[in-house]
Amino acid sequence: MNSRVENDITTIRLCFLDLLKSFFDREPDDHRLMTWKEVFAGLVAEQINPAMDGAARNLYTLLSSMSADEIREEFYELFTNPFSSYSVGVTLSFYRDGHDFGRSLAELRNLLNDAGITRTADTDQSEDSLLVLLDILACLIREEVNDPDFDRGHATRLRNSFLEPLTDHLNAAMQNNDRARFFLACVRFLAGYIDLEKGLRTAV
Amino acid sequence: MENSFASCLLFCDDAGLHSLTRTQAAISPGSSLTIARQPGRVSIAGGFPAVTPDAPGPLSPALQLNSDLAGFSSEELHRIATAELARLDSTTFKSYTREPDNRVCVLGRNRITLTAFLETYGGILVIEPLLLHRSAPEYPCTEEIRIEKIPTGYRLRYLTRTPIDRDQCTYCGACGPVCPEDCLNPDLFLDLHRCTFCNRCVKVCPTGAIDLHRAGEIAQDVPALILLDDLQPDLPDDRTGIFTPERMNEYLATLIPIQVEETVSWNRSLCQHDPRPDQGCSLCLEACTRRALSTENGAIRIDHITCVECGACLATCPTGALQYARFNDRQFLDWFQTAPMPEGTTVVLGSAHALHTLWWKKSIHDDCRYLFVEHPNVRALNCMHLLLPLARGACRIVLLQDPDSENQENPLPQVDTANTILQELFGLSNRIFCSAPGKLGEATAQPASCPLPELYDEDCSRNRREKLGAILRHLIRQGQNGARLTSRLFADFGTVLCDEGRCTHCGACLNGCRIRALNADEATLALRILPIQCVQCGVCVAICPEEALSLHPGLHLDTSFLEERELTRAEPVACLSCGKPFGTRKSFERIMGLIREKDVQVNVSLLEYCDNCRVVKIFEEQQQ
Numbered sequence: 001m002n003s004r005v006e007n008d009i010t011t012i013r014l015c016f017l018d019l020l021k022s023f024f025d026r027e028p029d030d031h032r033l034m035t036w037k038e039v040f041a042g043l044v045a046e047q048i049n050p051a052m053d054g055a056a057r058n059l060y061t062l063l064s065s066m067s068a069d070e071i072r073e074e075f076y077e078l079f080t081n082p083f084s085s086y087s088v089g090v091t092l093s094f095y096r097d098g099h100d101f102g103r104s105l106a107e108l109r110n111l112l113n114d115a116g117i118t119r120t121a122d123t124d125q126s127e128d129s130l131l132v133l134l135d136i137l138a139c140l141i142r143e144e145v146n147d148p149d150f151d152r153g154h155a156t157r158l159r160n161s162f163l164e165p166l167t168d169h170l171n172a173a174m175q176n177n178d179r180a181r182f183f184l185a186c187v188r189f190l191a192g193y194i195d196l197e198k199g200l201r202t203a204v
Numbered sequence: 205m206e207n208s209f210a211s212c213l214l215f216c217d218d219a220g221l222h223s224l225t226r227t228q229a230a231i232s233p234g235s236s237l238t239i240a241r242q243p244g245r246v247s248i249a250g251g252f253p254a255v256t257p258d259a260p261g262p263l264s265p266a267l268q269l270n271s272d273l274a275g276f277s278s279e280e281l282h283r284i285a286t287a288e289l290a291r292l293d294s295t296t297f298k299s300y301t302r303e304p305d306n307r308v309c310v311l312g313r314n315r316i317t318l319t320a321f322l323e324t325y326g327g328i329l330v331i332e333p334l335l336l337h338r339s340a341p342e343y344p345c346t347e348e349i350r351i352e353k354i355p356t357g358y359r360l361r362y363l364t365r366t367p368i369d370r371d372q373c374t375y376c377g378a379c380g381p382v383c384p385e386d387c388l389n390p391d392l393f394l395d396l397h398r399c400t401f402c403n404r405c406v407k408v409c410p411t412g413a414i415d416l417h418r419a420g421e422i423a424q425d426v427p428a429l430i431l432l433d434d435l436q437p438d439l440p441d442d443r444t445g446i447f448t449p450e451r452m453n454e455y456l457a458t459l460i461p462i463q464v465e466e467t468v469s470w471n472r473s474l475c476q477h478d479p480r481p482d483q484g485c486s487l488c489l490e491a492c493t494r495r496a497l498s499t500e501n502g503a504i505r506i507d508h509i510t511c512v513e514c515g516a517c518l519a520t521c522p523t524g525a526l527q528y529a530r531f532n533d534r535q536f537l538d539w540f541q542t543a544p545m546p547e548g549t550t551v552v553l554g555s556a557h558a559l560h561t562l563w564w565k566k567s568i569h570d571d572c573r574y575l576f577v578e579h580p581n582v583r584a585l586n587c588m589h590l591l592l593p594l595a596r597g598a599c600r601i602v603l604l605q606d607p608d609s610e611n612q613e614n615p616l617p618q619v620d621t622a623n624t625i626l627q628e629l630f631g632l633s634n635r636i637f638c639s640a641p642g643k644l645g646e647a648t649a650q651p652a653s654c655p656l657p658e659l660y661d662e663d664c665s666r667n668r669r670e671k672l673g674a675i676l677r678h679l680i681r682q683g684q685n686g687a688r689l690t691s692r693l694f695a696d697f698g699t700v701l702c703d704e705g706r707c708t709h710c711g712a713c714l715n716g717c718r719i720r721a722l723n724a725d726e727a728t729l730a731l732r733i734l735p736i737q738c739v740q741c742g743v744c745v746a747i748c749p750e751e752a753l754s755l756h757p758g759l760h761l762d763t764s765f766l767e768e769r770e771l772t773r774a775e776p777v778a779c780l781s782c783g784k785p786f787g788t789r790k791s792f793e794r795i796m797g798l799i800r801e802k803d804v805q806v807n808v809s810l811l812e813y814c815d816n817c818r819v820v821k822i823f824e825e826q827q828q
Contacts, residue, residue, distance in 0.1 A: 101328045103456040109324040126327065 009200070010145050016193055017138045023186040024090070024131050027075045030068055037063045049199065052192030058185045066182055077179045086179040088170065092128040092162055095169035104128050108162055115140065115154040130170065133163050159197055167191050211237065212250035212271035214285040222247060224282040226271060231256060237263070248289045252560045264288040265559040269576035273568050280544040287542035288578075290535075297529035298466040302509070304459035305427045306330055309360060311349070312432035315340040321432060321449070332426060334362070336435060341393035344422070353440040355500060355507075357427035363419045367394045372413035379405035379414060428455060462509055467529045468518065470504045474667050475525035476719055476741035477504060484716075485741035487696060488517035488526055515584030519618045522586075522696040522739040523719050524668025530580040533668055536589055539577065540596055541663050546573060547654045551593040552644065553579045554604025561607050562641035569645040582638075583616060588672040590622040590636050595660035595675045599652040601636040602644060621693045625676070628761055629683025630655040656682050669719060673736035677766045690758035697759035699735035700744060702771035706752035707731065708791040709774040713753060716743035723768075729788055730773040735765045779814035781821070786814035 019039060022032060040060040047053055063071075077086045089095060093102030105128045112119070112127065117139055125132050140155040170187045174180035209231040215223050223244070229251075230238040237249070237256040246261040250268030253259070270276050270284050309332040312318040318333050319342075325331060335343040346362040353359075373392065380388045382404045387395045394405075399416065406414045428445040430452075431437075439446060447455040478484030479502025488504065489497050496511035497504055504526070518528045527533060545551075550572050554562065559578055568574060575598070579585065582603040590601055603619070619636050626632045632655055639647040660678040665671035689697070700722065709729055713722055721737035722744055724730065745753045759765070776785030777792045792811070799808060810818050 097456075098460070103328070103453070106324050106328055106452070106456070113320065113324065 007145070010141060013141055013197070013200070014138055016196075017134050017141075020186075020190050020193060021131055021134045021138075023183065023190075024079070024134075027072050027080065028068070033063065033068050033071065049192060049196050051195050052189060055185055055189035055192045059182075059189055062182050062185055071182050074179055074182055078174075078177070078183055086177055088173050088177060088180070088183075090130045090170070091126055092133075092166040092169070093126070095173070096165065101126060104162070108133075108158075111154065111157055111162075112136065115143075115151070117143075128162065128166070130166055133158065133166065137163060159194060164194050167194060209237075209251075210272070212267050212281055212285065214247045214249070214267075214282070214289060215244040216247045217244040222282070222286065224278060224285055226278075226281075248285055248292065252563070253556060254560060262289075262292050264292070264578065265556045265563070266576045266578040269559055269563050270574075272563065273566065274574045274576060276544065284543050284575075287539045290542065291531065291539055294535055294538075295530060297469070298464075300464055302462045302464050304461060305357075306459050307332065307426055308428045308430055308455075309334060309358075309424065309426040310430045310432060311336055311435055311437070313337050313435060314433045315343065317432050318343060321430075332424065334360070336437070339393075339395045339397045341389065341391055346422075349437055351429070351437060351439055353442045354425060355498075355505065357425060357445055358429055358440070360424045360426065360429075361421060363421055365396055365419050367396065367414055367416050367418055368392050369413045369415070369418070372411045373409075374411055374413075376410060378408045378410065382408050428458075430455065464508050466506075466508045467513055468506050468508070468511060469527045469529055469532075470506060471525045471527065472503060473525075473718060474523045475504060476523060476717075476739050476743060477525075478502075478716060478741070478743045478746070480746070483741075483746045484743045485522070485696070485739055487520040487522065491516040491520045513581055513584075515581045518584035519586050519616070522669055524586075528581070528584045531584075533588075533665075533671070537592070537663065537665065537671065540592055543575065543577075545575065545593065545597045545659075547597045547659070548599045548652070549573050549575045549593075549597065550600050550602060550648050550652070551575050551577060551598045552602045552604060553577045553582050553585070554641065555580055555582070555606050557608070558604035558606050558641050562604060562644055565642045567642050567645045569648045571651065572645075572648045574648075583614075585618060586668060586672075587618045587621045587625075588668050588675065590618060591625065591672070591675050591679070592660075594626070594635065594654075595656065595678050597654050597656070597659045599635070599654045600648070602647065603636070603638045604644070605638055605640050607641060617693055624689060624691075624693060625679070625759075625761065626655075628687040628689065629679055629685070631684075658682060667719065669737055669739065673734075673766055676736065676761075677763070680761055680763055680766065683761070685762045687761045688758050689761065694759040695757055696739045697736075698740045698755060698757035699738055699760075699765070700733050700771065701754045701756050702731060703752045703754075704772040706750040707748075707772045707774075708750055708752075708794065709772070709788045710749065710791070712747050712749060713744035716747045722771075728773060729776050729785070731771045732768050733771050734768045735760070777812075779817050780812045781817035782814060784814055 022036070028036070037060070040056055040063060043056040044060045077084045078088045079090065081087060089100070091100050092104045092108070093100050096102065096104045105126055108128045117136060119127060123132060127136070137155060137158055140158060143150045144152055144155065167187060167190050171184070171191060174184040174187055177184075209229050210226060211229040212224065212226050215225065217223065233255050234257075237251055237259040248262050248264050248267065249259065250271050251259060251263035252265050252268065253263050256263065264285070267281070267285050267288050271281055276284065306328070307330045310318065310321055311334050312321070313336045315335060315338060318335060322331055322333060333343045334349070335345045336349065337347060339345050344364055346364050349360055349362040351358055351360055370392065380390070384402065384404070385398045385400055387399045388405060396416070401416055403416065406416060428447065430447050430449070432449060476485040477499065479499070489499070493516070494510050494512060494514070496507045497517055498507070499505065515528070518526050524533050552562070552574055554576075556578055559576060585603070593601055603616070616638065619638070622636050623634060626635050635652070637647065656679070658678075660675060662674055665674065709724075709731060711724055713731075714724055719737055719739065721734050721739070723732050723734075725732060740755050740757050742755055745755055774788035774790055777787045777789050778785050795811065796808065799806060810821060813821055
């Protein structure tokens with residue numbers, strides 16, 4: 001694979017990660033919803049992988065059928081309102097250890113330490129939360145591009161041991177959650193992206 | 205509804221009156237039990253909680269078995285239902301969730317590894333870092349540490365140097381520049397590992413805030429310790445809460461919420477364990493193989509998290525100081541006082557699970573009359589519990605083994621104790637035995653009858669041993685008495701002997717006998733013993749300053765063993781003034797003899813008066 005192609009792939013991967021992060025970082029405003037709709041209008045015309053394609057079509061349908069307030073309300077019930085009975089945990093520790101700040105977080109910190117990644121103080125979310133995991137993956141991808149000797153095993157370890165299990169847990173939690181429609185589709189899109197990443201690693 | 209489950213129900217009407225009925229109930233195994241016709245509120249119903257966990261009221265497996273398999277009349281079933289209801293209503297114990305305590309002290313000698321640990325586990329654990337043999341401004345540091353085990357974890361004691369008194373320091377900046385080793389930094393950290401103790405900083409400080417030898421002792425209690433950098437400080441023997449980085453997974457696995465049920469209780473006023481080392485009864489401590497029992501400040505401490513309710517301590521406790529809250533002695537006595545006991549009944553005691561299995565297999569003998577009793581753990585039953593139904597008319601006792609229990613094969617000494625008593629008194633063998641639920645019919649195939657012409661029907665007891673005494677009195681009266689049982693099974697029975705020549709009637713021994721096997725008659729100054737009450741704890745022997753007492757172990761199956769008798773009697777000394785007895789002639793003469801021997805200059809005539817009259821006498825003499 002020549003460097004130009006690799007750079008293009010890296011750009012696409014980072015774009016996808018930005019898109020995935022945008023689902024979960026805050027309640028979407030009208031502008032963001034409009035952007036998503038434009039992005040998915042383009043994606044439904046493409047063929048990437050079966051899981052992603054299905055999730056993209058589903059997301060596009062939901063973006064067309066659900067109102068902005070409905071999506072915002074869903075976000076609020078799932079991720080913001082701590083008293084909601086529909087609230088969904090977004091950290092790996094929550095699912096794997098039964099509570100936030102569990103041993104999974106310690107294991108992730110060991111990975112970050114090995115990879116030489118230091119957490120900045122501008123986020124109040126723990127390292128094993130979905131948003132930060134996506135951010136860490138983006139950071140590792142950038143490191144791989146900047147430093148050809150950078151150990152690519154870190155990204156694989158992050159994806160296999162942390163991001164994928166968390167996605168599976170989120171998927172299972174949202175499947176049984178009556179309020180989760182749009183964000184369940186987002187999680188499935190994320191699962192499709194992880195599949196894509198795996199395929200990419202195999203190809204590389 | 206022909207094939208539906210038939211449940212025996214105790215209803216309570218609006219006037220609070222109970223009535224019993226047997227009715228068909230629609231049952232959905234795994235969820236609910238629905239009773240079609242309800243003449244009132246269901247107080248208790250026959251059934252199995254494992255089958256219908258969502259039943260509307262309490263379920264009694266014993267009621268179900270007695271209704272289906274025992275052939276009791278409605279009136280008798282009503283009494284059993286009432287006994288079951290009373291038992292369930294009076295069962296109380298503390299139940300709570302203990303949240304994990306994630307405080308931990310991390311000891312290291314390398315600030316980099318300590319920092320790395322903090323970065324990895326910060327937020328996950330509440331970490332108290334401590335740096336050994338090194339100095340670092342960001343961590344407490346010490347050269348020596350003492351670690352001792354306490355019930356809640358570990359107590360750390362260490363000296364930490366505080367060379368700069370921040371209250372006195374005015375931050376004038378005079379000390380920093382004069383230090384030739386550059387030990388002092390702007391954060392007022394003084395690196396004592398680099399300091400040469402030249403004292404220049406001390407001399408230059410205008411407020412006397414620096415003392416290079418100042419140190420303070422810190423005591424800190426933590427539930428767990430983590431040792432970094434292969435540290436090997438002196439550790440206590442119990443290291444269950446001490447971990448290394450390699451065992452972090454083991455440590456993290458302990459941080460889970462635990463449901464605690466305090467089903468074993470301890471009553472100090474009945475316990476013959478003595479706080480002085482190696483004195484008194486320690487049967488429960490010896491019986492507990494999991495070390496869930498320990499002594500603390502003279503009390504028996506129960507670790508309810510470690511306890512698995514094996515019942516060993518409960519069965520061995522001779523006084524009933526340890527009680528099983530799921531079915532305590534009082535409830536047991538009340539149950540048998542309320543329930544019917546036709547003569548020649550085989551009493552079957554078992555857990556809900558064992559009774560359920562028995563009901564399912566219907567393994568009973570047609571010619572045998574049964575009474576089924578639910579007991580959460582038959583291994584917790586004491587000799588008193590086993591003899592009570594027999595004294596009340598049962599012909600034998602069967603203890604059902606729990607089908608899934610791990611320790612069902614372990615021997616039950618209390619069964620051997622009770623069987624030996626029955627063998628000696630009535631020539632009966634193995635009237636109390638264990639059986640698997642599926643083999644009950646086979647085990648009870650041989651006919652048996654109640655050996656007692658008269659049945660026991662008393663309901664008085666202050667404690668377990670007193671109740672056992674009352675039952676034994678009843679049995680001994682009707683059996684062949686006279687045997688003396690001295691095997692290991694009867695080590696907690698016996699009497700106390702007294703050397704009359706040594707005893708001064710000081711009464712010290714009475715203070716240690718909480719179960720009141722020993723008592724004194726104040727009028728006659730007699731020391732008395734009730735042998736059946738004595739548990740051979742030896743506290744009185746250890747207390748006696750004259751070494752006048754000794755133990756004489758063994759259960760004597762004779763009425764004399766059940767009666768109080770005099771150990772020794774003293775001649776009282778009467779006050780010269782008021783005539784009231786105030787001591788014994790022997791102790792009075794001993795004191796007088798000592799005074800004469802030592803040639804002490806005291807007014808011995810005053811010693812012939814009681815406390816009150818002596819004061820009056822002294823006052824009168826001073827007035828003259």
